[in-house]
Amino acid sequence: MTLATVLAPAGAALLSLAFLAAVFVPLERALPARPAQRVLRAGLAIDALFFAGQYLVWNAVAVHVIDLTRPLLASRLATSLPVPVLVVLAVLLGDLVVYWFHRASHAWEPLWRFHAVHHTATELDWVAAHREHPVDGVLTQVCMNAPAILLGVPPAVLGGIVAFRAVWAVLIHANVRVPLGPLGWLFGSPALHHFHHVKGRAVTHNFANLGPWLDWLFGTHHAPEVGVSGETYPLGVEEPWPRGYLAQLVHPFVLLARSLSAPSRSGAGSPAPSTRARSSSSTRAP
Numbered sequence: 001m002t003l004a005t006v007l008a009p010a011g012a013a014l015l016s017l018a019f020l021a022a023v024f025v026p027l028e029r030a031l032p033a034r035p036a037q038r039v040l041r042a043g044l045a046i047d048a049l050f051f052a053g054q055y056l057v058w059n060a061v062a063v064h065v066i067d068l069t070r071p072l073l074a075s076r077l078a079t080s081l082p083v084p085v086l087v088v089l090a091v092l093l094g095d096l097v098v099y100w101f102h103r104a105s106h107a108w109e110p111l112w113r114f115h116a117v118h119h120t121a122t123e124l125d126w127v128a129a130h131r132e133h134p135v136d137g138v139l140t141q142v143c144m145n146a147p148a149i150l151l152g153v154p155p156a157v158l159g160g161i162v163a164f165r166a167v168w169a170v171l172i173h174a175n176v177r178v179p180l181g182p183l184g185w186l187f188g189s190p191a192l193h194h195f196h197h198v199k200g201r202a203v204t205h206n207f208a209n210l211g212p213w214l215d216w217l218f219g220t221h222h223a224p225e226v227g228v229s230g231e232t233y234p235l236g237v238e239e240p241w242p243r244g245y246l247a248q249l250v251h252p253f254v255l256l257a258r259s260l261s262a263p264s265r266s267g268a269g270s271p272a273p274s275t276r277a278r279s280s281s282s283t284r285a286p
């Protein structure tokens with residue numbers, strides 16, 4: 001291992017940090033969805049650690065896992081379709097697979113334990129977008145990219161798709177209120193995704209990754225009403241959750257171990273909070 005291979009992720013992290021900060025800090029100041037939210041908010045340091053962990057460690061793990069799946073998937077359906085057609089198919093099918101993985105993450109307790117980490121953010125901004133358990137993150141990346149690998153999308157093109165998805169994921173978590181206009185037919189807005197993070201209600205809406213069409217198709221689309229003063233509903237999860245970075249990484253495994261060792265007492269196999277709430281909540285479940 002050379003010094004260059006050790007320093008490359010750090011360089012990529014710093015470059016990404018500089019790029020994202022240059023784009024989103026002014027955007028959040030100019031068009032805030034929650035104008036009263038402070039830049040130096042609670043939990044910012046934890047989210048910065050998630051950002052660092054993702055760039056320095058977990059992104060490389062995701063790439064490695066995807067590389068391991070490549071021999072299983074590649075060439076199975078590889079076609080000679082033109083690259084633009086392949087890109088459209090890969091994006092649409094990647095969205096379809098990850099939509100159902102995301103729904104499963106809210107409905108099935110073992111997956112919810114890892115996905116819950118992402119939902120523990122009580123204030124959203126461009127840094128909070130990186131709050132994600134690595135197990136959730138790696139599985140999401142595999143689901144999202146499997147169709148592209150199956151279809152034989154060239155790696156360089158796939159890299160471009162991954163980068164675009166990553167920037168859009170940051171945008172939809174950012175504390176911004178941007179009217180997308182006709183673009184909203186193609187891409188989900190921050191307002192839609194912020195409402196996916198609502199606290200205290202059944203999360204049964206806005207699961208789509210990039211475009212809102214899957215939520216329309218499967219009846220889970222919900223556009224929240226936002227008043228002139230911006231978004232006011234609370235964000236986060238109701239269940240108790242540790243706040244520290246390492247504690248958040250470990251906690252899902254602790255819960256899983258507990259449920260495996262005492263299934264009858266801990267409610268192993270019970271649905272995730274969103275599903276439990278669904279039966280008793282009057283929240284619209286579109």
Ligand SMILES: [Zn+2]
Pocket residue numbers: 102106115119196
């Ligand atoms: Zn979610």
